[in-house]
Amino acid sequence: MTRLVLLGPPGAGKGTQAKLLSDRLGVPAISTGDIFRANVAEGTELGRTVQEYLNAGKYVPDAVTNQMVRERLAQPDAAEGFILDGYPRTTDQVRELDDMLADVGAKLEHVLEIAADTDELVRRLAKRAVEQGRSDDTEEVIRTRQQVYAEQTAPLVEVYSDRGLLRSVDGLGDIPEVTSRLVSALGLQTA
Ligand code: ADP
Numbered sequence: 099m100t101r102l103v104l105l106g107p108p109g110a111g112k113g114t115q116a117k118l119l120s121d122r123l124g125v126p127a128i129s130t131g132d133i134f135r136a137n138v139a140e141g142t143e144l145g146r147t148v149q150e151y152l153n154a155g156k157y158v159p160d161a162v163t164n165q166m167v168r169e170r171l172a173q174p175d176a177a178e179g180f181i182l183d184g185y186p187r188t189t190d191q192v193r194e195l196d197d198m199l200a201d202v203g204a205k206l207e208h209v210l211e212i213a214a215d216t217d218e219l220v221r222r223l224a225k226r227a228v229e230q231g232r233s234d235d236t237e238e239v240i241r242t243r244q245q246v247y248a249e250q251t252a253p254l255v256e257v258y259s260d261r262g263l264l265r266s267v268d269g270l271g272d273i274p275e276v277t278s279r280l281v282s283a284l285g286l287q288t289a
Contacts, residue, residue: 099125099178099179100125100181100207100284101179101199101204101205101208102125102180102181102182102206102207102208102210103195103206103258104116104182104183104184104209104210104212105211105254105264106211106212106214107219107244107251108223108240109214109219110213110214110219110269111212111214111222111269111273112129112183112184113129113183113184115276115280118273118277119181120181122277122281122286123179123181125176125178125179125180125181126176126180127181127183128167128171128182128183128185129184130163130166130167130187131183131184132183134158135152135232144166152233154242155239155246156242156246160188160191163185163187164191164194167185167191167194168198171198177202182195187250188250189257192254192257206263207263208283209258209263210264210265210267211264211265211266211267212267212269213266213269214268214270215270223235224237224240265284267280267283
């Protein structure tokens, strides 16, 4: 049973590490960004609501995001634990997540921060833009996303640190290296 949140700036590698940890821990990786992008691609009502925010690199309004996560966490596969990638991102979302978990008598066990230097992140995102063609990986939008992270999400590091839940790992290095740092931060054996 693992209830885990991954924190870190855009480009830090949360999505990649969330999937690897998901295999390792046997709990689903839930990425709000992936869910939003899938809805945009499918042209659902949610997709139409969130598209302009995604393209601008701005956060989707909390009410929309919170509702979406509440529904996702109510799915049976999340009952035994989860890895949240990209949520919570605001202090309002932190409170909402607390409420969602309290409703089912659960609580968060770990918050892992993947830390990385801004210049390296901008380089990675520019590379991903070429590889994946994401609409929010243009240079201007990348800058906006970094700024929004610094203003709205970076303060969560302190919030979770005050609760004694936070561990921070260095996000520089190759993918398996970062995975082993995360695994040891969770107190598991690196194999
Ligand atoms: P990255 O980590 O590279 O910024 P994500 O895939 O996690 O990318 O998120 C992409 C976009 O999806 C964000 O810029 C934002 O518009 C939206 N989004 C994802 N998660 C949230 C959230 N928790 N609250 C508000 N908006 C979100």
